Amino acid sequence: xxxxxxxTTTGELWLRNVKGNKVLASNAxxxxxxxxxxxxxxxxxxxxxNQITRFDMFYDxxxxxxxxxxxxxxxxxxxxxxxxxxxxDLHTVKHNSxxxxxSFDTYVDYWFDEKKQKVTYANIVALEENRYFKEFFTFVxxxxxxxxxxxxxxxxxxxxxxxxxxxxxxxxxxxxxFETPKITHNALTGKYNLSFLFKxxxxxxxxxxxxxxxxxxxxxxxxxxxxVNGHLPFFxxxxxxxxxxxxxxxxxxxxxxxxxxxxxxxxDGTTLDPAYDPNPKRKEHYQFIALSTDVEGLPVRxxxxxxxxxxxxxx
Amino acid sequence: MFYSASTDTIYLSPTSLxxxxxxxxxxxxxxxxxxxxxxxxxKYKPYKIEYNFGDGSPVYTQTLSPTPSAxxxxxxxxxxxxxxxxxxxxxxxxxxxxxxxxxxSVVTNVQTTITIFWFAxxxxxxxxxxxxxxxxxxxxxxxxxxxNQNSVFGDIHLHSVRMFxxxxxxxxxxxxxxPNYLLPTIVDWKTYDQPVRLPSIIESLPTKALGGYKWxxxxxx
Numbered sequence: 169x170x171x172x173x174x175x176t177t178t179g180e181l182w183l184r185n186v187k188g189n190k191v192l193a194s195n196a197x198x199x200x201x202x203x204x205x206x207x208x209x210x211x212x213x214x215x216x217x218n219q220i221t222r223f224d225m226f227y228d229x230x231x232x233x234x235x236x237x238x239x240x241x242x243x244x245x246x247x248x249x250x251x252x253x254x255x256x257d258l259h260t261v262k263h264n265s266x267x268x269x270x271s272f273d274t275y276v277d278y279w280f281d282e283k284k285q286k287v288t289y290a291n292i293v294a295l296e297e298n299r300y301f302k303e304f305f306t307f308v309x310x311x312x313x314x315x316x317x318x319x320x321x322x323x324x325x326x327x328x329x330x331x332x333x334x335x336x337x338x339x340x341x342x343x344x345x346f347e348t349p350k351i352t353h354n355a356l357t358g359k360y361n362l363s364f365l366f367k368x369x370x371x372x373x374x375x376x377x378x379x380x381x382x383x384x385x386x387x388x389x390x391x392x393x394x395x396v397n398g399h400l401p402f403f404x405x406x407x408x409x410x411x412x413x414x415x416x417x418x419x420x421x422x423x424x425x426x427x428x429x430x431x432x433x434x435x436d437g438t439t440l441d442p443a444y445d446p447n448p449k450r451k452e453h454y455q456f457i458a459l460s461t462d463v464e465g466l467p468v469r470x471x472x473x474x475x476x477x478x479x480x481x482x483x
Numbered sequence: 484m485f486y487s488a489s490t491d492t493i494y495l496s497p498t499s500l501x502x503x504x505x506x507x508x509x510x511x512x513x514x515x516x517x518x519x520x521x522x523x524x525x526k527y528k529p530y531k532i533e534y535n536f537g538d539g540s541p542v543y544t545q546t547l548s549p550t551p552s553a554x555x556x557x558x559x560x561x562x563x564x565x566x567x568x569x570x571x572x573x574x575x576x577x578x579x580x581x582x583x584x585x586x587x588s589v590v591t592n593v594q595t596t597i598t599i600f601w602f603a604x605x606x607x608x609x610x611x612x613x614x615x616x617x618x619x620x621x622x623x624x625x626x627x628x629x630x631n632q633n634s635v636f637g638d639i640h641l642h643s644v645r646m647f648x649x650x651x652x653x654x655x656x657x658x659x660x661x662p663n664y665l666l667p668t669i670v671d672w673k674t675y676d677q678p679v680r681l682p683s684i685i686e687s688l689p690t691k692a693l694g695g696y697k698w699x700x701x702x703x704x
Contacts, residue, residue: 347640350641350642352643352644352645352653353646354648356648356649357649357651359646360646361646361653363641363653363655365639365641371629371638372627372629375655377655377670377672379651397670397672399670
């Protein structure tokens with residue numbers, strides 16, 4: 169059996185609730201899904217109609233993926249069903265963050281660090297601009313981290329990679345494929361690796377491999393790409409003109425730092441039961457939540473940056 | 484059912500006792516003793532052929548198995564035809580096939596020996612002859628067949644990656660389809676040269692397990 173091509177099987181998704189009864193996931197998680205009813209209708213419809221392509225659990229956190237995107241959610245019992253721990257919208261829409269310039273987007277791959285209780289997940293986005301600039305091929309690597317304790321998301325890497333090539337073999341900007349990236353972590357050094365294949369028009373593959381580690385850039389979530397390796401047989405690369413840079417901030421609305429406490433956010437519309445708080449000292453965690461402006465009618469985007477520095481707001 | 488990236492058939496004959504073979508793993512070798520081993524060459528009636536494949540698999544022995552209609556000690560025919568078709572139990576009547584895999588490295592050298600024993604009339608007389616096949620196996624090209632007709636696989640995907648040790652060694656776990664294989668691969672990026680195809684730059688894999696994994700070369704059994 170080929171594992172890559174046989175990852176899915178068709179069926180209904182069921183959950184067992186706190187009473188031990190088996191409940192249809194669409195019913196048990198309806199309160200969780202309802203978070204996405206307004207802004208992400210296609211995603212919500214896919215959740216309700218069981219068009220789920222992947223499902224996973226990390227203790228009391230779930231991962232649900234449909235063709236339109238994915239979510240990580242910490243859930244708490246609510247009668248026979250479950251409700252979200254955090255009302256913050258942490259939906260990862262396909263084509264998120266760079267919506268107007270997308271020509272290709274991959275599914276996410278994730279790595280669960282049991283010690284830190286965090287899930288690091290990544291996807292690759294290719295840009296529409298590739299169709300206008302010859303001899304350059306650009307894509308964006310997006311790496312986020314989901315905290316299973318606080319049910320919040322942090323962006324670790326949001327970088328634009330530019331490959332400059334002198335010549336290319338069987339390269340067609342309308343006919344290439346990115347495969348879902350694979351992420352791994354080296355507990356010994358603290359570094360991550362993100363690798364993926366992308367293929368040209370004749371399915372000849374190239375391999376890209378990124379190492380990234382904690383750095384000093386707070387805007388990038390404190391992580392920086394430390395090493396890029398590649399096997400790109402269909403490109404004759406001009407290495408001196410290849411680059412990995414933070415994604416061009418002029419292409420997205422500017423971020424405004426809004427000082428919202430985690431505690432306040434949790435109390436906004438829901439009652440937090442301390443019995444389900446895995447971290448009794450959670451009030452000592454402080455966060456900046458940066459919200460993008462909506463002045464041009466673009467969808468609101470959020471970037472959550474954890475900081476060890478106590479912000480200037482009241483608890 | 485085995486998949487073979489390459490196949491070859493060797494006909495044992497008087498002309499060459501030693502032969503060098505270069506193939507891509509997995510390699511299916513067929514040794515055919517049915518032609519060429521006449522009594523003019525062997526001198527006496529063979530009663531056993533030993534096949535030592537040299538890759539750790541058991542030595543296979545094909546022995547003379549007399550049949551009721553055949554003569555164990557036959558007389559050489561006068562019409563100068565090959566004698567053994569008249570005796571189905573003759574060990575020369577049985578071609579043997581064997582599948583070779585890589586063993587811990589992207590290049591594996593195996594020496595296969597075929598020894599034919601015959602009924603010698605005296606203890607002082609020579610009673611055997613040995614063939615030697617020096618087989619050099621290498622890993623195939625990872626690129627799928629759509630691009631390269633010499634490739635082994637229908638398609639290639641990256642199944643998973645793992646990173647180990649102080650030097651952040653990355654293990655790329657490829658999965659092929661048609662045929663289906665898991666292909667753990669380490670690339671020494673420091674010595675990597677763009678025009679060089681991927682399998683040839685894979686480091687020799689460590690012999691001891693690391694991080695709980697037993698690392699295997701592509702097409703290691």
